Amino acid sequence: AISTGVMLGLQPLLYHTPTGQALYFPYNLNIAVPAMAFEHLIFIGFIELAVTAMVIRYFQQSDPEMLKITEEVNA
Numbered sequence: 001a002i003s004t005g006v007m008l009g010l011q012p013l014l015y016h017t018p019t020g021q022a023l024y025f026p027y028n029l030n031i032a033v034p035a036m037a038f039e040h041l042i043f044i045g046f047i048e049l050a051v052t053a054m055v056i057r058y059f060q061q062s063d064p065e066m067l068k069i070t071e072e073v074n075a
Contacts, residue, residue, distance in 0.1 A: 001044075005029075005036030 009029030012022035025032070059066050 001036045001040035002033060005033035008032045008036070 006029065008025045009027065009032035011025035012028050015023045017023065027035075056067070
């Protein structure tokens, strides 16, 4: 999310008309990065947490061996 905010925030600096008007995204870095980070950390983060928890719970119930950490044996 932060990298997307940086990419969007750079758009007005890179792509603009001769008069300085942004062609693609009108907000610069000091607006785009905090907006993207806040949205994903506060709102989308809870959805990602819930989906990840459901997937792990499914694996715990269906195939617990899949979640075990095993050591690699160097031959």
